[in-house]
Amino acid sequence: MFRKIILVGLFCFTLSFINAQDTSSDIALVDTTTDNTASTEVENTTTSKEITAVGGSIFNNGSIDYVSAKVSFSIEASDDLSGIEALHYNVDGSLFDLYTEPLFIKEEGLHTINYKMEDKVGNISSVYKYDFITDTTAPQVKLASDAVVIKKGVTQYIGKGSKFYITAYDALSGVQSINYAVDSTENKEYVSAIELASEKGLHVLAISATDNVGNTSVAAEYSYFLDIDAPVVTIASAKEPIDINGELVIAGSTSIIITAIDADTGVKAVYYSVDDSDFMPYNGEFKLSSGKHTIKAKAIDLVGNTGEEITLNVTVDTVMPQGKVMLTENK
Incomplete structure (x- = not known):
């Protein structure tokens, strides 16, 4: 609980707020009007009043209080001599009404509670106000x-x-x-x-x-x-290569074909390299020149998963077969 005592003329006001989070708030009291009926002067008379906010949550951003719709406002007052006759209040400039029970102000926005107290011998305090904002909307x-x-x-x-x-x-x-x-x-x-x-x-x-x-x-x-799965890539020749002493041999007319399959999102692009050249986009089958070659390939799917490089080593035979007719004399 936070308590602040302010002396204004003959009246002493004590304000306090209580809520589930024990959030303390200073409330500025501003004398907005002077009630002309409060004309009787009484020496050594002390009137105190208390506003208590119960339930919900209160937050002060350094300039004003914000409250949840669950907060209720209670107004209490006491007078050291004759005692309190009545408490009067209004909300947002409405007509003053007799205070009898805690106030609930659930409509979102800026609000003002105006209040004044009257003791049993007719002394009426000035009108004071408390500004706050009711916040009912989640982020x-x-x-x-x-x-x-x-x-x-x-x-x-x-x-x-x-x-x-x-x-x-x-x-x-x-x-x-x-x-x-x-x-x-x-x-x-x-x-x-x-x-x-x-x-x-x-x-x-x-x-x-x-x-x-x-x-x-x-x-x-x-x-x-x-x-999390990258595409599966394969490199193959259009015609099955021949294994000669551990080397895969194809003809110069045989095309190299690269395929990639992705079971989830699909293949975005396939790249390949021949004999350690820079990787380039694969746009269709291609042929190789004569000799030994190393082909590398990789693929990326539509969400960015890139597969590991695979490699195929092949030898391309472009030498045409030679032949001649041999004559044999038979006796």
């Missing part, structure tokens, strides 16, 4: 990612190493915390970029945020299929 939460996302039907695919970033915005009391959970695990507080679980398959990321008076957004869920 807005957004999810962003550096991932390449491929959608197939209703399923969204991402690659390994994909990072997710969560932001939240609250127009009133401000964001207190951002939370997330992966695959229905316990909520964690978001502090930096996160990655989904490393296991291949479908995963669910749930995100939410809480503002400074306890309003929490409904968890937003995002489903992603984590694809």
